[in-house]
Amino acid sequence: MTDRTYQRLDPQQAAERVKASINLRKRKETRFLWLGKTAVAIALGFLVLLFAGILSKGIPGLFQYYVTLDVRLDARQLDPSGQMTVESLAGGDFDGAILTSLYEALGNPEGRKEKREARRLISSGSSQRLMNYVLDNPEQLESMVSIQFAVDDDVDTFLRGLISRETPEADRRISDQLIGYIDALEAEGRISYEISDYLFFGSASRDAEMAGIRGALVGSILTLLVCIVIAFPLGVATAVYLEEMAPKNRLTEIIEININNLAAVPSVVFGIMGLAIFIVAFGMPRSIPLVGGIVLALMTLPTIIISSRAAIRAVPPSIRDAALGVGASKMQTIMHHVLPLAMPGMLTGTIIGMAQALGETAPLLMIGMVAFIVDVPGGVTDPGTVLPVQIFMWADFAERMFVQKTSAAIIVLLAFLISMNAAAILLRKKLERRW
Amino acid sequence: MVQNTNQVEGRAVPEKTLGEIQVDNPRMSARNVNVFYGEKQAIDNISLDIGMSQVISFIGPSGCGKSTFLRCLNRMNDTIDICKVDGEIKIDHQNIYDPAIDVVSLRARVGMVFQKPNPFPKSIFDNIAYGPRIHGLAASKVELDQIVESSLQRAGLWEEVKDRLDQPGTGLSGGQQQRLCIARAIAVSPEVILMDEPCSALDPIATAKVEELIHELREQYTIVIVTHSMQQAARISDRTAYFHLGKLVEVGDTKQVFTNPRHELTQDYITGRFG
Numbered sequence: 001m002t003d004r005t006y007q008r009l010d011p012q013q014a015a016e017r018v019k020a021s022i023n024l025r026k027r028k029e030t031r032f033l034w035l036g037k038t039a040v041a042i043a044l045g046f047l048v049l050l051f052a053g054i055l056s057k058g059i060p061g062l063f064q065y066y067v068t069l070d071v072r073l074d075a076r077q078l079d080p081s082g083q084m085t086v087e088s089l090a091g092g093d094f095d096g097a098i099l100t101s102l103y104e105a106l107g108n109p110e111g112r113k114e115k116r117e118a119r120r121l122i123s124s125g126s127s128q129r130l131m132n133y134v135l136d137n138p139e140q141l142e143s144m145v146s147i148q149f150a151v152d153d154d155v156d157t158f159l160r161g162l163i164s165r166e167t168p169e170a171d172r173r174i175s176d177q178l179i180g181y182i183d184a185l186e187a188e189g190r191i192s193y194e195i196s197d198y199l200f201f202g203s204a205s206r207d208a209e210m211a212g213i214r215g216a217l218v219g220s221i222l223t224l225l226v227c228i229v230i231a232f233p234l235g236v237a238t239a240v241y242l243e244e245m246a247p248k249n250r251l252t253e254i255i256e257i258n259i260n261n262l263a264a265v266p267s268v269v270f271g272i273m274g275l276a277i278f279i280v281a282f283g284m285p286r287s288i289p290l291v292g293g294i295v296l297a298l299m300t301l302p303t304i305i306i307s308s309r310a311a312i313r314a315v316p317p318s319i320r321d322a323a324l325g326v327g328a329s330k331m332q333t334i335m336h337h338v339l340p341l342a343m344p345g346m347l348t349g350t351i352i353g354m355a356q357a358l359g360e361t362a363p364l365l366m367i368g369m370v371a372f373i374v375d376v377p378g379g380v381t382d383p384g385t386v387l388p389v390q391i392f393m394w395a396d397f398a399e400r401m402f403v404q405k406t407s408a409a410i411i412v413l414l415a416f417l418i419s420m421n422a423a424a425i426l427l428r429k430k431l432e433r434r435w
Numbered sequence: 436m437v438q439n440t441n442q443v444e445g446r447a448v449p450e451k452t453l454g455e456i457q458v459d460n461p462r463m464s465a466r467n468v469n470v471f472y473g474e475k476q477a478i479d480n481i482s483l484d485i486g487m488s489q490v491i492s493f494i495g496p497s498g499c500g501k502s503t504f505l506r507c508l509n510r511m512n513d514t515i516d517i518c519k520v521d522g523e524i525k526i527d528h529q530n531i532y533d534p535a536i537d538v539v540s541l542r543a544r545v546g547m548v549f550q551k552p553n554p555f556p557k558s559i560f561d562n563i564a565y566g567p568r569i570h571g572l573a574a575s576k577v578e579l580d581q582i583v584e585s586s587l588q589r590a591g592l593w594e595e596v597k598d599r600l601d602q603p604g605t606g607l608s609g610g611q612q613q614r615l616c617i618a619r620a621i622a623v624s625p626e627v628i629l630m631d632e633p634c635s636a637l638d639p640i641a642t643a644k645v646e647e648l649i650h651e652l653r654e655q656y657t658i659v660i661v662t663h664s665m666q667q668a669a670r671i672s673d674r675t676a677y678f679h680l681g682k683l684v685e686v687g688d689t690k691q692v693f694t695n696p697r698h699e700l701t702q703d704y705i706t707g708r709f710g
Binding site: 247248316318319320321322323324325326327328329332336337341 | 509511514516539540541542543546547548549551553554555556565566569570616619620622623
């Protein structure tokens with residue numbers, strides 16, 4: 001379709017046209033560059049906003065208020081049978097000992113109403129704390145010790161300034177009398193604001209000041225362990241088989257398409273499947289990390305398989321040729337050359353999968369890991385819960401202090417995630433160092 | 436489709452190979468070999484003997500099937516799913532496409548050096564030691580050390596790398612890498628070494644070194660080399676085979692092929708009229 005009347009441009013004209021087109025091109029490039037920069041800036045802005053929000057809410061949640069009381073450890077009161085065992089201590093009157101010292105610190109209030117208000121000051125878990133203290137330090141019996149007890153969650157909320165003195169007494173959760181006591185203790189320097197030991201070492205509790213994430217953290221670790229032990233070998237083996245050994249026919253094509261589809265299945269569906277198969281059909285117990293791990297493994301398998309296959313495909317064919325050329329069998333070529341070279345990519349995929357699994361809530365709700373479990377799971381068959389589910393539960397509780405606890409747990413979850421990713425990056429760097 | 440392109444400037448590719456396809460003392464011999472990539476025929480009825488302790492070079496324009504034929508000789512074409520080979524290729528009177536033949540042991544007897552140097556991403560020592568290790572050639576660590584040293588010495592690389600055997604093989608220069616690959620091939624003591632354009636990625640000095648090496652290796656090994664350089668074929672080979680459009684046009688003593696080619700196509704190619 002050449003136009004026969006076309007005249008060739010003379011060099012001058014051509015140069016002018018080129019110049020005009022260059023300007024246009026440059027403008028386009030600049031515009032594109034700015035678009036990119038703006039996109040990155042917006043993304044970074046949201047990230048900063050997100051982190052600022054989480055940290056500003058969550059960091060106060062890592063701390064809580066404690067009241068220091070001087071408790072007299074009277075052996076006859078605390079350990080009436082004198083055996084110093086958990087059983088014998090259960091018969092001791094720890095509450096009495098604590099209340100005596102609390103009343104003392106408040107100038108021995110008289111009257112039932114005053115005493116009742118005073119009792120509302122400290123956490124109901126205080127007697128347990130004192131018992132643990134005695135068990136750990138039996139030599140200090142019969143002496144006077146200063147121990148920090150957590151304050152009740154309403155008092156904590158008041159101390160944070162979230163309950164105003166100006167609110168009419170009838171509308172707030174703590175009375176004028178109690179506020180008076182708090183002021184007195186503060187004046188004596190008995191109230192302190194410290195890193196919350198309940199948060200890190202405590203387990204699930206309805207009392208906000210005693211609620212902790214230890215059980216959920218251990219549950220998360222156990223669940224992820226089960227998940228990686230199942231998903232990684234299975235995923236890598238599937239990827240190697242599909243990529244290196246499977247004949248290319250309709251059947252493998254269907255399998256391939258379905259694996260890709262599986263990656264897009266909503267996670268809650270895996271939960272329903274886990275419920276139907278493992279719990280209903282196989283009769284496995286509810287709420288255990290083993291079932292949770294298996295369900296999450298099924299969910300992360302497609303991610304691992306897809307990224308592993310990509311990693312295997314990225315190994316240069318010349319390396320396979322070299323190995324086959326010196327007489328390595330197919331299996332040896334895969335094990336000695338392809339897998340080591342593909343390993344960093346496979347690990348990346350696995351870590352992405354694990355990160356997904358760590359943050360997953362919905363499928364675990366289906367298999368009952370949402371139960372209220374106080375004990376820390378000791379193994380994969382003990383009932384437990386996981387961090388995101390714990391966060392989900394806390395977010396649902398009404399007490400004001402759970403807001404901070406929830407944010408603090410989110411920080412812990414993020415820290416877990418970041419350290420997992422960091423470990424993966426280090427591992428990858430180490431493996432990739434093979435020139 | 437083959438019929439249409441069968442003619443180059445009016446010259447037909449002969450139905451039968453010109454020259455002597457047979458030799459007195461063959462190490463390998465191919466008879467009526469056809470190779471198909473799916474529907475497309477890449478090798479058309481080629482018969483050729485490869486003489487013991489000889490260097491034979493395959494020349495011809497791109498896409499003429501010389502590399503495909505070379506890769507048939509140690510069944511490297513097996514890795515391509517759609518590739519089908521028929522005919523007969525024998526090594527010491529044994530058909531290598533016999534189902535009873537173990538392809539792993541075949542490749543230990545027929546080694547290969549590739550166009551692009553492809554050392555393993557491992558140390559120089561491990562590059563050489565890999566073959567002997569998987570075939571169980573070395574009875575002890577000392578013996579393995581000896582195999583590595585002698586292989587590197589034969590490849591003329593020992594003096595250059597003896598102080599850094601633990602360094603990565605990929606850190607060597609291109610020419611050194613290719614000699615490392617040759618050392619890796621001879622470490623398993625093959626009978627035949629196939630070389631697929633071993634110098635095409637190398638500069639003239641490295642090329643000269645590799646050619647010198649081939650010259651020394653010919654005494655002990657049978658070498659088949661595919662090359663695009665006519666000068667190289669003329670310098671290093673005893674026999675030369677000219678391929679064209681999947682057919683073996685002509686084969687004979689290198690001197691005769693280059694000075695007195697039997698076919699016009701060969702004549703045109705070696706004088707640089709096409710290709």
